[in-house]
Each structure stands twice: as structure tokens, then as C-alpha cells.
Amino acid sequence: MPQMNMVQAINDALRHEMRRDQRVVVLGEDVGKVGGVFRVTQGLFDEFGDDRVIDTPLSEGGIIGTAIGMALYGLVPVPEIQFSDFIFPAYDQIVSELAKYRYRSGGEYPAKLVIRTPTGGGIRGGHYHSQSPEAQFIHVAGLKVVCPSNPADAKGLLLASIRDPDPVLFFEPKRIYRAAKGEVPEGDFTVPLGKASVVRKGQNVTIVVWGAMLYEALEAANQAAAQGIDCEVIDLRTLWPLDIETIITSVKKTGRVVVVHEAPKSCGLGGEIVALINEKAFLHLEAPPKRVTGFDTPFPYTLEMEYLPLSHRILPAIIETARY
Template sequence: MPQMNMVQAINDALRHEMRRDARVVVLGEDVGKVGGVFRVTQGLFDEFGDDRVIDTPLSENGIVGTAIGMALYGLVPIPEIQFADFIYPAYDQIVSELAKYRYRSGGEYPSKLVIRTPFGGGIRGGHYHSQSPEAQFIHVAGLKVVCPSNPADAKGLLLSSIRDPDPVLFFEPKRIYRAAKGDVPEGEYTVPLGQAKVVRPGWHVTLVVWGAMLYEALDAANQAAAQGVECEVIDLRTLWPLDIDTVIESVKRTGRFIVVHEAPKTCGLGGELVALVNEKAFLHLEAPPVRVTGFDTPFPYTLENEYLPLSHRILPAILETARY
């Protein structure tokens, strides 16, 4: 089984689906000859040509609008938005059009496509290249939202997303594009959408994360274990539809709940998770649920490591919650 980083695993998934299904096309800024700003699409242009790997103008609303039209006519487009921060010019296309087609047409026009985009901090990109806008799309009925944390899941989740009948936003944590490495099965396999994964079993505190923050949570959990606190770490993998059952099952065992995400705290997905835990496991809670998140400010450049919810911020929350 080959070792890959996330860039290689995503590239492998794209190549696999383009070979398997002639309807699959890739489009976006510099995705062709250059292979994308992070080289995720490298080599696809040479193999599949410019009618299936399409360099577009610098126009996010044009990229997504074109992809929607392709999907309505039976293609399976995979548009890339170079950074999630640049997705907002296409927001109306995604929210007002893409998310609604299946519903408004009674299922006749499902608009099957996957929007790939790198998101989050960790590369010293400042406030225009580090945002985490996932909650803004989770709020929209008709969209699915996926975020892998490792190469094997990245490939399996992307294959599932491409084959899903609904439009999917596929957020790729660029901080770990090359830092996260692991065994990735060759050829055909999928990771089902809507299934979280218990990455680290524990019985004192439930810790829910996604994307690059998984590794910070695991580091904090290992430090907490040295002080006698065992955390159960859950990687959501699919942010919507949400596998709340796995979370609730864990909280019923531990009695304590912490959620970690890079996005600002206010109206982030963490707030919805806290609400669901309160609704479904209130009588099992032995401490107030806690959110460890980014701050309600623009993402900073020089203070990036203060803004991000790294392990040095997660560990005190674990210990305080365990001792409550």
C-alpha cells in the first residue's frame, strides 16, 4: 500500500474518477498546465487534455456558474476555488442556484458536482488566505459539506462526493496538505459520507474536531492523558449531513463535551453541535459543553498561532472540563 500525502491522495482520486467516468471534468484557475496553486491537479492536463482539465479566467462566480451549467447537462464537474476565502463571489451561485435545483425540479435536475477548495490557517497566509467558511454553507439546505483530515480519508471521501447525487463542498485543510502522510489504498474504495470516526478512544471527555485541528486535538489529548484524563477524539469527516449519533453515544459515556474548530466562535458549527448535545444528551452531561475556536476577528497574519485553537489552548479546556 503506497504512502501518500493529502495532495497526492486527492490527485489520485481525481485521476481515478476521470479514468472511470468520461463525464468528469476539472476546471478552475491554473488547474491545467500549472497543476493548481498547490499542485493538486498536477499531471491531469497531460493525461486528459484541455477539454476535461480547463483553465478558467479569474472569476469565481464564472467558474461555479459554468460548472452548474455543465452539471445540468449531464457532466460531473469538479470546480476548484483556489482558496476558500475567494469563494464569496460565487456565493449567490452556490446558495441561490446550486443548492436549490434538485428541490425546485422535483429531483429532475440534481446538479451533481463537487466544489473543491483549500481552507483554514497554518501557512501564514493572513486574513485573505486563511478563513474557514464551512458554517456558512452548512446553514444552506441542499448542500453537503465534507472535510478530510488524512490522505486515506481524503481519497475515499472525494470518491464518495463525486458519486453523490447532491452538490458537495469539499474543504481541504491546506495546513496539512503535505504534512499529513499515511497509507492510501490503490484503486477503488470509498469512505461513506455522513459517518464520523472515533480516532482515539477515551472515557473522561469527548473531543470533536475536523480537518487540521485533529492533530492539535490528539496532541492535547496525549498531554491530558499524562495527567490522568483520557479523551475520546472524534473526527467528523462529513460536516453535513452530521453524524450526531456517534457524538451523542460518546457524550453519554464521558459526560463531557468539547468541540474545536478554526472558524470564529459566533455562529460556527461548534454552536450547533453544543445545541444538539444539549438537546439529546443533557441529562448525561456532568460539565458545561465547551468550544475552543478561532476568535471573532479577522484572521491575523503575525498572531496566527495565537488565533488558531492549537493544543496549548485545547489542553486547559480539557483539564478544566474534566475537573468541573
């Protein structure tokens, strides 16, 4: 299998699906001739032309509104929002229209599309290019939310998302666009939505994580192992629908859990995960669940590495939970 980074894997997935399904179109700011600000769509314009790879005006509401119209007429659009921070001008289109078409039409108009957008911090982008808004879409019925952590999952999850009947928010952790590398299957390859991956098996503490913070969690788990604490690390991959069964199975084994995410702590997905663990595995818990997250502040520029839940913040939470 070829070695790819995440940019190459996502590009490969888009190219494969555009060749396979003539209904698939890509649209967004600079996605055509330039190939996107991160070059994720590079080369697609040359192969598929300007009727299937469409450079749009700088108007997120217009991009998503256009994509919804395309979907209602039978196309399969994959719009790109250049940074997830700028998705909010399209928020009304997504939550008031896109998320509700399938339900309110009794399934007649499913509005099948995938919104791709780079997310998260770690690139010194400041507070307008570093946010993690996934929880604000998980709260909306009718949307699926995906966040891969490696190239193979990025390709497999994107192909599965494009073929899914529901609208999908596909968050791509920009910090690891080129840092995460690995073998990626060639050709047709899907990873099922709604299924987490147990990346590291362990007996003492469960760590639940997604996106770029997976690597920080694994580093913290390795450091904890030197102190005799054996961590199990779960990469959610699909944030919604949530694979709660895999989480509960792990928590019943370890009795302890730490949830890690970049987004602010209050009302983040970590809080929902902790609530579900309390509902479904309370009697198996040996310690209070802990969350290691971003802070309830604007994303800072000079203090970016203090804001992110890196391994040096995760390790103390693991130790405290294990020794409770």
C-alpha cells in the same frame, strides 16, 4: 498500500474517477498546465487534455456558474476555488442556484458536482488566505460539506462526493496538504459521507474536531492523559450531514465534551453541535460543553498561532471540563 500525502491522495482520486467516468471534468484557475497553486491537479492536463481539465479566467462566479451549467447537462464537474476565502464571489451561484435545483425541480435536475477548495490557516497566509467558511454553507439546505483530515479519508471522501447525487463542498485543510501522510488504498476506495471516525477512544472527555485541528486535539489529548484524563477524539470528516449519533454515543459515555474548530466562535458549527448535544444528551452531561475556536476577528497575520485553536489552548479546556 502506498504512502501518500493529502495532495497525492486527492490527485489520485481525481485521476481514478476521471478514468472511470468520462463525464468527470476539472475546471478552475491554473488547474491545467500548472496543476493548481498547490499542485493538486498536476499531471491531469497531460492525461485528459484541455476539454476535461479546463483553465478558467480569474472569476469564481464564472467558474461555479459554468460548472452548474455543465452539471445540469449531465457532466460531473469538479471545480476548484483556489482558496476558500475567494469563494464568496460565487456565493450567490452556490446558495441561490446550486443548492436549490434538485428541490425546485422535484429531483429532475440534481446539479451533481463537487467544489474543491483549500481552507484554514497555518501557512502564514494572512486574513485573505486563511479563513474557514464552512458554517456559512452548512446553513444552506441542499449542500453537503466535507473536510478530511488525512490522505486515506481525502481520497475516499472525494470519490464518494463525486458519486453523490447532491452538490458537495469539499474543504481541504491546506496546512496539512503535505504534512499529513499515511497509507492510501489503491484503486477504487470510498469513505461514506455522513459517518464520523472515532480516532482515539477514551472514557473521560469527548473532543469533537475536524480538518487540521485533529492533530492539535490528539496532541492535547496525549498531554491530558499524562494528567490522568482519558479523552475520546472524534473526527467528523463529513460536517453536514452531521453524524450526531456517534457524538451522542460518546457523550453519554464520557459526560463531557469539548468542540474544536478554526472558524470564529459565534455561529460556528461548534455551536450547533453543542445545541444538539443539549437536546439529545442533556441528562448525561456532567459539565457544560466547551468550545475552543478561532476568534470573532479578522484572521491575523502576525498573531496567527494565537488565533488558531492549537493544543496549548485545547488542553486547558479539557482539564477544566474534566474537573468541573
